[in-house]
Amino acid sequence: MRLLVLCGHAELTVSEIIQILGQSQPRVSRHLKLLCEAGLIDRFQEGSWVYYRLANKSGTSLLARYLVDLVPDSDPVVARDLERLNAIKQARSDAASSYFKENASRWNEIRSLQVEEKEVETLLLKAIEGKKVIDFLDIGTGTGRMLELFGPLVDYAIGIDSSREMLAYARTAIEEAELRNCQVRLGDMYTLPFANASQDVVIIHQVLHYADRPKAVIAEARRVLRPGGTLIVADFAPHHVESLRADHAHRQMGFDSVQVWDWCADAGLEKVDFQSLKGNPLTVNIWIAASREAVRVLGAAE
Ligand SMILES: C[S@@+](CC[C@H](N)C(=O)[O-])C[C@H]1O[C@@H](n2cnc3c(N)ncnc32)[C@H](O)[C@@H]1O
Numbered sequence: 001m002r003l004l005v006l007c008g009h010a011e012l013t014v015s016e017i018i019q020i021l022g023q024s025q026p027r028v029s030r031h032l033k034l035l036c037e038a039g040l041i042d043r044f045q046e047g048s049w050v051y052y053r054l055a056n057k058s059g060t061s062l063l064a065r066y067l068v069d070l071v072p073d074s075d076p077v078v079a080r081d082l083e084r085l086n087a088i089k090q091a092r093s094d095a096a097s098s099y100f101k102e103n104a105s106r107w108n109e110i111r112s113l114q115v116e117e118k119e120v121e122t123l124l125l126k127a128i129e130g131k132k133v134i135d136f137l138d139i140g141t142g143t144g145r146m147l148e149l150f151g152p153l154v155d156y157a158i159g160i161d162s163s164r165e166m167l168a169y170a171r172t173a174i175e176e177a178e179l180r181n182c183q184v185r186l187g188d189m190y191t192l193p194f195a196n197a198s199q200d201v202v203i204i205h206q207v208l209h210y211a212d213r214p215k216a217v218i219a220e221a222r223r224v225l226r227p228g229g230t231l232i233v234a235d236f237a238p239h240h241v242e243s244l245r246a247d248h249a250h251r252q253m254g255f256d257s258v259q260v261w262d263w264c265a266d267a268g269l270e271k272v273d274f275q276s277l278k279g280n281p282l283t284v285n286i287w288i289a290a291s292r293e294a295v296r297v298l299g300a301a302e
Pocket of ligand 1: 144161162205
């Protein structure tokens with residue numbers, strides 16, 4: 001009866017039922033088998049997992065439900081079982097919220113298509129060599145990798161991302177790296193939650209290809225740069241890897257170097273450097289631009 005009640009409240013695996021009942025696996029499995037044979041419980045497979053639930057859509061399913069309803073939830077043994085069931089449900093939902101870790105591993109697939117990350121990162125760091133950086137902004141921080149890389153070299157670093165799940169991941173990463181000068185914040189790349197001319201360096205690393213309006217993202221990055229500030233954009237060169245659009249939600253199939261320089265020029269940024277790291281099939285381009293003067297704000301003093 002305890003098995004019937006549990007399976008009437010949730011779909012459960014044998015190991016979850018064992019945790020709840022505190023009984024041995026052979027005993028639980030034997031009873032589940034009998035209940036399945038009696039048509040009171042359904043067994044179904046989901047990948048390598050087997051779930052049990054109260055029978056439905058069968059001749060005996062009404063009997064099964066009737067039996068479960070006869071047992072009051074206030075019964076002390078059942079009440080304790082249901083409490084443990086709730087704990088299992090909570091653990092499941094915690095596991096679900098860690099889905100962002102899977103996203104992170106999907107990016108690793110992409111990493112394998114491009115040049116060595118280390119090569120890219122060495123060039124990125126060169127962009128701030130010998131510079132005093134007080135405020136560093138990482139647009140689309142994702143797992144917080146750019147914060148980990150630049151954090152130790154700047155006074156303050158902040159990463160923004162539109163995904164709460166990614167922010168949770170990045171937060172853990174910077175805490176583990178003990179980067180107390182780094183933080184993350186929810187934000188959108190089209191409307192950055194920062195004042196004009198408030199950042200010394202802005203980086204957009206492998207994020208622009210998610211943008212419908214990449215030109216607008218560059219203009220917004222420029223808005224928050226201080227005079228003399230640096231914009232670093234790293235993204236793929238034009239490519240034909242369709243799976244990035246189909247499976248990874250990329251909106252842009254890479255960027256032509258001239259196109260990005262045009263957007264920079266329109267935003268009031270000057271060329272500083274360009275590097276291209278040839279990969280197969282993905283080449284990574286790095287554009288480094290500078291804002292020579294504060295963005296002009298109509299009707300307000302900078
Ligand atoms: C490839 S991932 C992270 C790349 C990260 N900069 C790095 O270096 O590892 C791209 C990130 O951009 C974020 N993103 C996508 N659209 C965004 C938007 N409109 N505003 C802010 N972040 C965005 C995604 O949530 C994701 O975390």
